[in-house]
Amino acid sequence: MLGVLFVAALIWWGGRFLQLPRALRLALLGLLFLAVLSLQLTLPEGHGLRQATGGSAELWLMLGGFGLLAAGYGRIISGLKARAQPKANTMSDPSSQPAPLFSEIELNRYARHIVLRELGGPGQKKMKQAKVLVIGAGGLGAPALQYLAAAGVGVIGVIDDDEVENANLQRQVIHRDQDIGMPKVFSAEAAMRAQNPHVEVRPYHRRLSEEIAEDLFADYDLILDGTDNFDTRYLVNRVAVKLGKPLISGALSQWEGQLSLFHPAKGGPCYQCIFPEAPAAGLAPSCSEAGVIGPLPGVVGAMMAVEAVKQITGAGATLQGEMLIYDALYGESRKIRLSPRAGCLVCGGGN
Secondary structure, three states, X not given: OHHHHHHHHHHHHHHHHOOOOHHHHHHHHHHHHHHHHHHHHHOOOOOHHHHHOOOOHHHHHHHHHHHHHXXXXXXXXXXXXXXXXXXXXXXHOHHHOOOOOOOHHHHHHOHHHHOOOOOHHHHHHHHHHOEEEEEOOOOOHHHHHHHXXXXXXXXXXXXXXXXXXXXXXXXXXXXXXXXXXXXXXXHHHHHHHHHOOOOEEEEEXXXXXXXXXXXXXXXXXXXXXXXXXXXXXXXXXXXXXXXXXXXXXXXXXXXXXXXXXEOHHHOOOOHHHHOOOOOOOOOOOOHXXXXXXXXXXXXXXXXXXXHHHXXXXXXXXXXXXXXXXXXXXXXXXXXXXXXXXXOOOOOHHHO
């Protein structure tokens, strides 16, 4: 048997030295294998030539099987390498090559996302192709905007008609002392661009109104509502329901925050199913009236950004049909189930 292996090595390496084509050397090895196998199958047991070539056909059949597996594996690897290489015509014409979706800097920046099993490259690609509109650049909008930009959401719109005030800086951490007097949307835009120049920021320095809401929402895939008055919340909800846009809504009061995802088009309730009427004056005071602990908007706003990432990528389970309530004073959180309300004037309550 050693003699057969020596002849095989001589064919392969000697043929290579003589610059014989690879296909010819493989054909010669195949002929040698068939000749040895024929001797094993035709000569009687104990024959000298059969003993000299291994004495067993099973041994050669096993060797042949391993050889076929190795050859098949090599073909697969070669095919994958060929697919990974650019075509010859694109090599000669660089302009015909498609631009990569992510630069090397972006791949490094989002590496911690890409290694997450629930996100990976496809999830990061969805985020880069997503368009998210944030209503309000205040307590909830500030952290949501920062984390959406850092996460690599491709297009982020922000609408707010307020200017930065000194009293905002206790909690609205996207703004700085030097931004006092600047429109919040432009202060937020500067901070987001400084954080991640690879995202597009669209600031709208104006109040959201019935006249512009529908056209504005139509340009985005997902809406985040961080406003602090019921009139705007009801407007945002009506337009989001009408256009079939998912809406992530957050709210704050002193030490407590809450958030949920409303998407009646996918079977959940809308905001007005849960809050059919605005509370009477004084029952739901604003942060300026009742106060709010500074880090609380950061906690809830960051949660809103997490919900946005999950909604965009399909990772995990969103808060659709649920409301998360966080009590910062006692370090407790709980969830309650939410259901469509029959006869809801906005979404119909699923009817």
